[in-house]
Amino acid sequence: MSLKHLTYDYNNPVDALAEYSRSRGNRTFIVDESGRSMTYGEFYDYAARLANALGRLGVGYGDRVGIVMSNSIESAASLFAVWFLGAAAVLIDPLTISEDLDYQLTDSSPKVVIADKAVIEREGNVLSKFKVIGVGVSGEGILNLSDLISTSTAGLKPVSIKGDDVGLIYYYAGIAGRTMQVWHKYASLYSGPYAFGEAVGLGNNDVVLVVAQLSHILGLTEFLSALVRGSRAIIVKHFDTNDTPGVIRKYGVTVFAGVPLMFDQLLNNKNLDPRDLSSLKIALSAAAPLTPSTQLGFYQRFNVPLVQFYGLTEAFVLTLQPLQYKDVTGTVGTAIP
Structure with a gap:
């Protein structure tokens, strides 16, 4: 049996989203269970605003940003905000136990951690070691994501990234018996x-x-x-x-x-x-x-x-x-x- 070989229009998801924000900017792309929705253009602008906020916090090309959140429009946009800057997103299960969360964040050394309210309330001690952006929560050293976005500009030209740059990191034990980093290139x-x-x-x-x-x-x-x-x-x-x-x-x-x-x-x-x-x-x-x-x-x-x-x-x-x-x-x- 012969396999079909694909050709790809883009070298990374950032370029694809940028094009879709232009060519189908008014078409609905993402909806959450509450009915909140964003078009391709709105999603791009939202992620760009967050990227600008992350940039002001010192995140740049090659850096790492922890994302410890349940599924939401914010978690999806956080991915692209990180990628707009040419950084790597460290995606961590929001139900990860304290010991493992501490290890994964310490090992990956993120410039910033983005977490939702449930994670912050449960894992305050672990997160206190890092610069944290909170979704639905603020105070006591926690920066509020909505506030950061509302004070950021939408205009952003994504950093030029190479296909073999690392864009995402998972932690996985697999058959190795110990938790290790899994890298995904752009x-x-x-x-x-x-x-x-x-x-x-x-x-x-x-x-x-x-x-x-x-x-x-x-x-x-x-x-x-x-x-x-x-x-x-x-x-x-x-x-x-x-x-x-x-x-x-x-x-x-x-x-x-x-x-x-x-x-x-x-x-x-x-x-x-x-x-x-x-x-x-x-x-x-x-x-x-x-x-x-x-x-x-x-x-x-x-x-x-x-x-x-x-x-x-x-x-x-x-x-x-x-x-x-x-x-x-x-x-x-x-x-x-």
Whole structure:
């Protein structure tokens, strides 16, 4: 079998967003579960204002910025604010325990840490060692993100970055048995999500539900795939078996990627109206094996194909089960382009 080789229009996601802010600036790009939305142009300007604020705090090319937040428009914009400056975002799970959070922040030495209220209230002692920007909170040495943005200008020319510059750092133990840094270069932050979107068939009319955390490769892939493929992203703080179907129905979500437990819970939710999921054209499962009963049962009950894919924290998505083989269980499919 011959593999399809892709060509890429951009060398990083920053250039893609900059072009989309010009060519489709008035088109809605991102929406959260409360209904708050931003167009491509608004999202670009919001991230640019935050980038200018970070610049005033001393963040520059090659520096690192910690992001410890649940999914939100602010967490997504924080990524691009960091990237506009040519810095690297250190994405950390907001539920990381104190000992691990302390290690990851100390090891990565960020110039600034951006965190939401829940993290700041829980991890004040750890964060006290760093310059912190808070979302929804301020005081006691915490800079308020909204205040910083409101006093910043929108005009910004992103720093010229090279494809092999490091744009993102995860911490992952894997089979090594100890937590280590995983680096993603700017080029892979575009090519990896783009290739996944190509394999799934993401296009301008698709609506992608981003329910896995951006601090995990699954959530990041969902979000960046929506961006680089010109789709709309619906970003929610967490999965809820009762609330998530309503989000899918309200916004006409067409693509939903999650972990097997999410699909188990949806399938076992006896009160769930199948019409709530009727907009989905595909559901995708990763991170753990999907049982045949869940995979086939999901399709039988909701008439939505549920397929598996496989990826790595170090490498985005590698394989995807083709839709024409949706009735086949126990496979993660074939290599994507």
